[in-house]
Amino acid sequence: MKETRLGDFEETLLLLVGILDMEAYAFKIAEEFESQTTRATSIGAVHSTLNRLSEKGFLTSEMGASTAARGGRRKRIYTITASGQRTLEASRDFKVSLWNQFPAFAGAKLNFNV
Amino acid sequence: MDQSKKHTTPPRFAERFLLWFLKADLAEEVLGDLDEKFYVTLEKKSERRARRNYWYQVFNYLRPFAFKFFRSKYSNNTTMIKHNFKVSLRQLMKNKVYSSINIGGLALGMTVAMLIGLWVTDELTYNKNHDNYNSIVQVLRNDSWNGEISTNNSLTTGMGTLLSENFRNHFEQVAMVRARIEQRTLSHDDKKFTQQGYFMQPEGPEMFSLPMKYGSRDGLKELRSIMLSESLSKKLFGDTNPVNEVVRMNAEWDLKVTGVYEDLPKNSEFKAASYFSTIDFYLEGWASLNSWNNSNMYVYGKLNPESNIDEVSSLIDDAFKERLEASEEDNNLLFFLNPMTEWHLNSEFVDGKRVTSKTTLFVWFYGAIGAFVLVLACINFMNLSTARSEKRAKEVGIRKTVGSLRSQLIAQFYVEALLYSFLAFGLSLLLLKASLPWFNQTSGKGISQPWDNGSFWLLAIGFMLVTALLAGSYPAAYLSSFRPIKALKGTFAAGKRAAIPRKVLVVFQFTISIVLIIGTITVNNQIQFAKNRPVGYSPEGMISLRPASPEFNKKLPVLKDELARTGFVDAVGTSNYAVTSTLGWNGGFQWDDENPNTTNISFNTINISYDYAEAVGMEFIAGRNFSREFPTDQNGVLINRSAMERMQLQDPVGKVLSYNPSWKELDQYTVLGVVEDMIKGSPFESTNQSVMFLGKRFSWLYIRIAQHASLSEAIPVIEAKFNEVYPDAPFDFQFADEEYAKKFEAEERISSLAKFFSVLAIIISSLGLFGLASYVAEQRTKEIGIRKVLGASVSNLWSLLSKDFTLLVILSCVIAVPIAYSVLSGWLSGYEEIRTPMYWWVFAVAGAGALLITVVTVSFQAIKAAVANPVKSLRSE
Numbered sequence: 001m002k003e004t005r006l007g008d009f010e011e012t013l014l015l016l017v018g019i020l021d022m023e024a025y026a027f028k029i030a031e032e033f034e035s036q037t038t039r040a041t042s043i044g045a046v047h048s049t050l051n052r053l054s055e056k057g058f059l060t061s062e063m064g065a066s067t068a069a070r071g072g073r074r075k076r077i078y079t080i081t082a083s084g085q086r087t088l089e090a091s092r093d094f095k096v097s098l099w100n101q102f103p104a105f106a107g108a109k110l111n112f113n114v
Numbered sequence: 115m116d117q118s119k120k121h122t123t124p125p126r127f128a129e130r131f132l133l134w135f136l137k138a139d140l141a142e143e144v145l146g147d148l149d150e151k152f153y154v155t156l157e158k159k160s161e162r163r164a165r166r167n168y169w170y171q172v173f174n175y176l177r178p179f180a181f182k183f184f185r186s187k188y189s190n191n192t193t194m195i196k197h198n199f200k201v202s203l204r205q206l207m208k209n210k211v212y213s214s215i216n217i218g219g220l221a222l223g224m225t226v227a228m229l230i231g232l233w234v235t236d237e238l239t240y241n242k243n244h245d246n247y248n249s250i251v252q253v254l255r256n257d258s259w260n261g262e263i264s265t266n267n268s269l270t271t272g273m274g275t276l277l278s279e280n281f282r283n284h285f286e287q288v289a290m291v292r293a294r295i296e297q298r299t300l301s302h303d304d305k306k307f308t309q310q311g312y313f314m315q316p317e318g319p320e321m322f323s324l325p326m327k328y329g330s331r332d333g334l335k336e337l338r339s340i341m342l343s344e345s346l347s348k349k350l351f352g353d354t355n356p357v358n359e360v361v362r363m364n365a366e367w368d369l370k371v372t373g374v375y376e377d378l379p380k381n382s383e384f385k386a387a388s389y390f391s392t393i394d395f396y397l398e399g400w401a402s403l404n405s406w407n408n409s410n411m412y413v414y415g416k417l418n419p420e421s422n423i424d425e426v427s428s429l430i431d432d433a434f435k436e437r438l439e440a441s442e443e444d445n446n447l448l449f450f451l452n453p454m455t456e457w458h459l460n461s462e463f464v465d466g467k468r469v470t471s472k473t474t475l476f477v478w479f480y481g482a483i484g485a486f487v488l489v490l491a492c493i494n495f496m497n498l499s500t501a502r503s504e505k506r507a508k509e510v511g512i513r514k515t516v517g518s519l520r521s522q523l524i525a526q527f528y529v530e531a532l533l534y535s536f537l538a539f540g541l542s543l544l545l546l547k548a549s550l551p552w553f554n555q556t557s558g559k560g561i562s563q564p565w566d567n568g569s570f571w572l573l574a575i576g577f578m579l580v581t582a583l584l585a586g587s588y589p590a591a592y593l594s595s596f597r598p599i600k601a602l603k604g605t606f607a608a609g610k611r612a613a614i615p616r617k618v619l620v621v622f623q624f625t626i627s628i629v630l631i632i633g634t635i636t637v638n639n640q641i642q643f644a645k646n647r648p649v650g651y652s653p654e655g656m657i658s659l660r661p662a663s664p665e666f667n668k669k670l671p672v673l674k675d676e677l678a679r680t681g682f683v684d685a686v687g688t689s690n691y692a693v694t695s696t697l698g699w700n701g702g703f704q705w706d707d708e709n710p711n712t713t714n715i716s717f718n719t720i721n722i723s724y725d726y727a728e729a730v731g732m733e734f735i736a737g738r739n740f741s742r743e744f745p746t747d748q749n750g751v752l753i754n755r756s757a758m759e760r761m762q763l764q765d766p767v768g769k770v771l772s773y774n775p776s777w778k779e780l781d782q783y784t785v786l787g788v789v790e791d792m793i794k795g796s797p798f799e800s801t802n803q804s805v806m807f808l809g810k811r812f813s814w815l816y817i818r819i820a821q822h823a824s825l826s827e828a829i830p831v832i833e834a835k836f837n838e839v840y841p842d843a844p845f846d847f848q849f850a851d852e853e854y855a856k857k858f859e860a861e862e863r864i865s866s867l868a869k870f871f872s873v874l875a876i877i878i879s880s881l882g883l884f885g886l887a888s889y890v891a892e893q894r895t896k897e898i899g900i901r902k903v904l905g906a907s908v909s910n911l912w913s914l915l916s917k918d919f920t921l922l923v924i925l926s927c928v929i930a931v932p933i934a935y936s937v938l939s940g941w942l943s944g945y946e947e948i949r950t951p952m953y954w955w956v957f958a959v960a961g962a963g964a965l966l967i968t969v970v971t972v973s974f975q976a977i978k979a980a981v982a983n984p985v986k987s988l989r990s991e
Contacts, residue, residue: 025143025147026143026144026147027146027147027148027150027151030151031151031154042170042171042174043144043147043148043151043171043174043175044171044172044173044174044175044176044177044180045174045177047144047147047175047179047180048177048179048180051179052179063142063143066146067150069149069150069153070145070146070147070149070150071145071146071149073142073143073145073146073149074142074143074146075143075146075147076143
């Protein structure tokens, strides 16, 4: 069975795919990642991770529209699958439960339940 | 935005590099993404930055998931291979008869090729068990007599001693070995065995690197010491270490066991030795290590690495000749070294020159046969595959229409050939395992099962692949070349030309088979021819033995009396050499006063007893046997027919011979009788001129058993008497007729191998023919049906179907006869004196046999097709 836990980078990308929705293709995701996290990455790294997430069954993809900026080439649009969504939720719940067990944070009444 | 930037494009070279390593199915999206990135960067930053970034992105695609060199999970390569195998298996299961003919034929061919390969390897690795294989030499000598040069390997002890004393700078080790394997009785406690072994100088075991199990290689330093082979040691001492134990030789001498060596492999010079004892012990009391007139030693040495064999040869030649002085000047001796590498395969000399030996010829001959049989089997495979091509034409057509490439079809046929040859290979391994013991026995070899031999597997598997390649090449090239439209429309007809290769292959196969049949019969004829020669004595009803007792001669009269009294024995004769050997040669005879040169002719000389002639059953042509009534018979001789002819005497009885060999005073002998030639040596050579003296000391005993007595009755009685007279010596008798039969061993071996090969060739050829015939019958099912409906008889149809093949086989006969004739007359020319003529009937029988096999094979299919119900064959359309 394939590894179903998520790494940090993987989790971020998965969320970004959800956010970008119909515009979720490698280049856009990489741009979005850089602008939101101010961390540098490359399209290749993103593509590789997206590929891995697809293999795990968290993402599906299909070829989408083409634009002139791409030299008329089509882009591969990624979508989160149900299992991807479940994994994201599980990951979030787990972290929240950890936060709740930490008295210092819990006392500060920080609300992480978005 | 800078307008000029609009026309900037991503770096070409980076793009090309990307495409070089990137998986084809990712190209579109990746190039698109990178383009987008490039233009976005270009808008914000300089062109250089954008270009650099593009390179950066390209390098970041150097990841496993994007490489085209990594197997894509979408690739269909493995699928195609699986598919090929599946189709091949289905083909195999669908045509069970064809497949089993194919696989069985190939397996037979492979087994034969492997057997022969093992045999050839065994021959080529002869003596390689010795560590010093490359540096051991034997001293040989060429004698010329009357212009004839003969090469000889026995030297005098003086020569060996001279070598070991004066040539130490060239030889690391030197050892003399008694120039004949010696038979002795060895006993320990109550166990006694007659064994063969050699007497050797102390450096021998080290030089020949005897593989020691117990003791060391220094074991031959003491006078009374002996080294035993492992199997003899087991027989005498069981599994214990026998070093320092004592064995008794010939019931007379006690020898200390100083070592046990592992049995020597069958393909080595000293294979027959089950013991080695010392040469000093052999010579003790009757000869010295420095004699120059008795050639009874082999001389071996291990050359120093820096010594050149030719130089040392000539040095030795000079040294020996100097020592021999003028005494043997007329013999014109030449001494030279023969390296161990040449001993087995390359040591036949004619007129003092090395010639291609029979052994080498046999290696070539069997090698060629092995290759032929394998080729025959491959041909069958190709033949059957092409024959079925028309059936598979539709398959090829459809495959091509669907888009199959020619290379894929070729792969399909190769995979099929590989599968078949793999199955055949498995089968042939089983066959090999089963047939190796039999093969060893027939060929007189000791080849062990090769399963733990890495190079055997390497070769065998390579050989399987080559076979598959060879066998698959023709169908692969031929079947894949079909035009799909023609094949599918059904207008595909192989036509006359397509059948030509098939016919050529059939002719080729049968030519080889017929040549082999003719060869087998001729080899048999040759053996029969020699067997039918008059033997000159009667081996039947006679037993021979060599009593290993020091008191043999002394107690002989007692034994004779005792045996005579049993009533089972007609005569007891004795001689100094065996009747089955040609040992004992002497010159120095003179019978014609006018021609003194005759002393140069040498005669086979043996000493016999009064009753020898009666015991062995010699046939007198003239004169009489030795008789106790005439004391002058002490100076009488018997001669044989060849001697009479050689001496050119018309009426030799009563003639006087003077006899003056180098070791004896001159004496006069009267010829008492002339006997028919006896075949003592090879029955394939003419008999030697021979002179028989009345002797006093003997080593061989011949007992003629009375005609009225059965062997099973007589032998126990004789044995009891023998043991009474000679309690120390075992009663190791041989039947003289069996001993005589051993002389045919080499030829019988050729004969049984030739039989084996020709039977195989016939089986393989007829398997092929059977497959082809059934194919043809199937092809013509409809034609036969229509003919039958129109009134053709079964015999009509039968001849229709058989005619083609019969013609082919007749053609093979025409080709085979001259080939067989030239090959066999070459083989027979090796037998200069005793040679069977080549009878025409041999060729006729071989041809008729081949035809018969063809007719039977083809008829089976033809009749099956001819008697089939035409309704069945016609309704299918």
